[in-house]
Amino acid sequence: MTSARADGRLPLTIVGGFLGAGKSTWLRHQLSAGAFADHAVVVNEAAETPIDNLLLARARRLETLAAGCACCEGRAALVALLRGLCDRAWKDGIAGVVLETSGLADPAGIAAAVAGDPVLARRIAIARVISLVDGLNGALQLAAESLARAQAEAADTLVLTKAGMAEQSALARLTATLRRLNPVAEVVATERGAPARLPDGAAAPYRLPELAAAAPIRPRRLRIGAEAGWAALSTWLSALLVARGDDVVRVKGVVATPAGRLLIQSVRQRVQPPEILPPDDAGVAGPPPEVGTLVLLGRGIDEDLLERSWRRFGG
């Protein structure tokens, strides 16, 4: 694994990819397998309600950056945080930095933020850009989102996630599409962080249409109440995603249930199996999760309408 470079600059590995591609899942697996030893891990989320820090709680040096997306409105906060890590690197034995970007970040914007800062330009070197591509939703995302294409184009390594769930023929076409977008990147596949096989043989790439400028994807919050029933919530969320799944790209939140705190999430129309979180947040970096709040990332979501819909449903 990369460690401090001969020129003394700290190597920065950027782990990016579209909303819900599987960045935290992959990184969690890498960390528990011993990769990125002695690295500081920085996790950036577009919403101000961080959740990924819970998933990465095992990272020894975890920093949460919840000041907005690090390639745009959170850029100054990223620069300040990286400067601080550089100052502490020698004393704290930090050999490198891994940054898990928000799903709305263009890695090129982050590279520009590092290169454009006179201090960081001398102290940090971008070692690798790893972009995760959703094996189930990646083709749709590349067809519809210029950001998903930019993330693929910026990568040194493309990691196709959810390879165990995706149809092999679709995965082969997605691989061919990625190779056409970025012929020099290494392409690998994974299922929940473990290596998986890429389909053999040639396949036709998807034809990607020209894209008109689209409204930006924004985070919206919904207070669902600390005691919201899981059954009611999952039914309401499924109905919302059937009706508005093209606009509501990603949902994440923590709810309290008699069984403990549940992390619930969806990627596009698919509500993911909920995950029970540890009973307390000891050792978790960053603010604790806001139990009873959902964060929805999408286009044209009206917070008032959303709240009324949830209340009418029985929330």
Ligand SMILES: Nc1nc2c(ncn2[C@@H]2O[C@H](COP(=O)(O)OP(=O)(O)OP(=O)(O)O)[C@@H](O)[C@H]2O)c(=O)[nH]1
């Ligand atoms: N089957 C399968 N599910 C996966 C895999 N990777 C991620 N998931 C699931 O996909 C959902 C999103 O995964 P995350 O790791 O949170 O994705 P992310 O890219 O960090 O999400 P954002 O930070 O919101 O952009 C979760 O429900 C994961 O359990 C994978 O390789 N295989």
